Amino acid sequence: MKSIIFDVDTGIDDALAMAYAVNSPELDIIGFTSCYGNVSVGEATRNTLAVLEKLGKFIPVYKGADKPLQRETKEDFAKGVHGKDGLGNALEREPDSKAENISAIDFIISQVKEKPHEITIIAVGPLTNIALAIQKAPEIVPLVKEVIIMGGAVRVPGNVTPYGEANIVSDPEAANIVLSSGLSVTLVGLDVTMQTLLPISKLAPWRDSGNKVGQFYAEMTEYYIGAYESFYPGIGGCALHDPLAVGVAINPDLVQTELMGIKVVTEGEETGNTVGYEVENPTVRVCTRVQADQFLQHFLQRIETSWEYK
Numbered sequence: 001m002k003s004i005i006f007d008v009d010t011g012i013d014d015a016l017a018m019a020y021a022v023n024s025p026e027l028d029i030i031g032f033t034s035c036y037g038n039v040s041v042g043e044a045t046r047n048t049l050a051v052l053e054k055l056g057k058f059i060p061v062y063k064g065a066d067k068p069l070q071r072e073t074k075e076d077f078a079k080g081v082h083g084k085d086g087l088g089n090a091l092e093r094e095p096d097s098k099a100e101n102i103s104a105i106d107f108i109i110s111q112v113k114e115k116p117h118e119i120t121i122i123a124v125g126p127l128t129n130i131a132l133a134i135q136k137a138p139e140i141v142p143l144v145k146e147v148i149i150m151g152g153a154v155r156v157p158g159n160v161t162p163y164g165e166a167n168i169v170s171d172p173e174a175a176n177i178v179l180s181s182g183l184s185v186t187l188v189g190l191d192v193t194m195q196t197l198l199p200i201s202k203l204a205p206w207r208d209s210g211n212k213v214g215q216f217y218a219e220m221t222e223y224y225i226g227a228y229e230s231f232y233p234g235i236g237g238c239a240l241h242d243p244l245a246v247g248v249a250i251n252p253d254l255v256q257t258e259l260m261g262i263k264v265v266t267e268g269e270e271t272g273n274t275v276g277y278e279v280e281n282p283t284v285r286v287c288t289r290v291q292a293d294q295f296l297q298h299f300l301q302r303i304e305t306s307w308e309y310k
Contacts, residue, residue, distance in 0.1 A: 001025070001026060001027065001028040002026060002027055002028065002145075002249060003028050003030055003115060003118050003119050003120065004021070004027050004028060004030065004119075004120050004121075004122055004249065005029075005030060005032075005107070005111060005119060005120075005121045006018070006029055006031070006033070006121075006124075007033045007035060007064070007121060007123040007129055008032055008035070008044065008048055008124055008125055009034070009035045009036060009038045009039065009041075009044045009125030009126065009167075010034065010038070010039070010043075010044045010045075010047035010051065011037075011038030011039060011044075011078060011081070011086045012038075012081075012082050012083075012087060012220050012223065012224040013124075013224065013238075013240065013241050013243065014038065014044075014047075014124055014242050015217070015220060016198075016217070016221065016240065016243050016303065017124060017242035017243045017245065018032075018048070018051050018052070018055070019217065019302075019303045019306045020243050020246045020299055020302050020303050021122070021246045022052075022057045022306075023055075023302045023303065023305045023306055024246070024302050026250045026251075027246075027249060027250065029059050030059075030060075030119075031059065031060045031061070031100075031107055032048050032052075032059060032061045033061075033062045033063075033064050033104035033107060034048055034061060034062070034063050034099070034104060035104070035125045035126055035129050036067060036073055036125075037078070037125035037126045037166075037167065037170055038125070039082065039085075040066065041063060041064060041065060042063075042066075043085070043086050044086070044125075045061060045063045045099050046094065046095060047085070047086050047087055048061050049061050049095035049098070049099065050087070050091055050094070050095040051087075052095075053095050053096065053097060054212075054213050054216055055213065055306050058097070060100050061097075061099045062099060062100050062103060062104040062107040063099045063103065064103065064104030064105060064128070064129040064132075065128035067128075068128055068170060069128060069131060069132070069171055069173045069177075070173050071171065078166065081224070081227045082223075082224070083223050087220050088220035088222070089223065090216055090219040090220040104129045105129055105132045105133045108121070108130070108133040109136060109140055112133075112140040112143050112144055117143060117145050118145055119143075119144055119145055120144075120145050120147070120148065121144065121146070121147045121148070122147075122245050122249055123147060123149045123150070123151070124149075124150040124151075124167070124241070124245055125167055125170075126167050126168075126170035126175075127149065127151070127171060127175045127177075128171045128174045130147065130174070130178050131173070131177040131178055134181055134183075135177070141182050144184070145184070146184045146186065147178070147183050147184065148185075148186045148188060148245050148249050149167075149178070149187050149188060149245070150167065150188050150189070150193065150242050150244065150245040151165055151167035151168045151187065151188075151189055152165050152175075152190070152274035152286075153165045153168075153189050153191065153273075154189060154191055154262070154275075154286050155191055155288070156189075156191050158190070158272065158273070159190060159194075161269075161272060163269070163270040163271075163273035164272025164273055164274075165190050165272065165274070168264060168272045168274055169271065169272030172265065172266045172271055172272045173264075175264045175272075175274075176263070176264035176266060179262045179263075179264060179274070179284060180263070183283065185262075185283060185285065186248060186257065186284075186285045186287065187262065187284055187286045187287060188244050188245045188287050189274065189286070189287065191286065191287060192255055192287040192290040193239050193240065193241040193244050194239050195289075195290050195292050196243075196290065196292050196295060196296065197235070197237045197238070197239060197292070197296075198221070198225075198237050198238050198239075198296065198299075199236055199237040200222070200236055200237050201236075202237075202300060203217075203221055203225075205304070206218035206221075206304070207219075209307050211307040214307040217303075217306070221238070224238050225237055240296070240299060243303075247299060248287070250298075251298070254291050254294060254295050255289060255290045255291070256289040257285035257286060257287050257288060258276075258286050258288055259283075259284070259285055259286075260276040260277065260278065260279065260282050260286055261276070261277045261278065261282050261284065262274050262284045262286070
């Protein structure tokens with residue numbers, strides 16, 4: 001089993017990734033850390049707790065950064081894509097559980113130091129929490145086993161600008177710190193995530209399951225697919241961005257990668273662009289191809305075990 005810290009900005013695809021991760025025996029999720037991104041950090045923390053309660057999993061949640069390192073947070077976040085509550089307007093009530101008292105940054109630092117070379121961080125939001133941890137305790141860099149990041153667009157266009165992917169654009173300075181830190185990174189970007197597709201037809205068993213968890217996920221994901229249709233008319237589904245990062249943590253053979261250096265543009269019209277370049281000792285593995293059908297089958301099999309919880 002891999003010891004996982006899962007860094008999230010919980011919107012809809014984060015919630016899909018969470019169900020995938022907590023129902024995969026290869027992964028031992030020791031904690032979730034929250035960040036602004038799809039929603040505010042307060043909403044991301046609440047959504048993470050609520051999704052875990054829906055799934056019948058009780059894993060500690062640690063609240064993290066509420067804004068980028070050097071920039072202002074966009075007040076509207078991505079609620080046009082994820083709904084006013086960040087969960088497709090499917091959230092029925094506040095969670096009963098609460099976040100832990102320790103901050104996300106201090107949790108990351110303490111766990112990496114307590115378990116050197118054992119912790120894999122899966123990061124599916126802006127990279128602010130990880131950058132802050134590096135700034136506060138740079139000695140953790142060689143102690144982290146791996147960071148798997150959903151972010152970037154190295155050889156394809158961005159999704160919020162012609163050059164930039166949303167997580168990187170949200171805090172390009174943080175992304176640049178993380179990607180140039182020497183951490184062992186696998187970058188699961190739009191180069192591969194846009195090749196994945198969850199067809200809307202796959203939601204019928206969730207909706208018809210008679211299970212409240214499945215119905216919650218169906219309602220939430222239908223909202224997300226509706227947003228996708230507005231951007232990509234006729235697509236008939238949604239890309240599985242965050243879940244693919246989990247899939248790579250479970251089975252790295254789902255993707256092909258290339259080692260390279262990555263520089264993040266932090267100024268001008270290309271802000272957020274993740275630029276690959278040759279370097280003598282590269283530490284970033286950029287995903288370039290994905291076995292999309294195999295991944296989708298595995299994702300569906302694992303996530304649907306969530307519906308067994310009543």
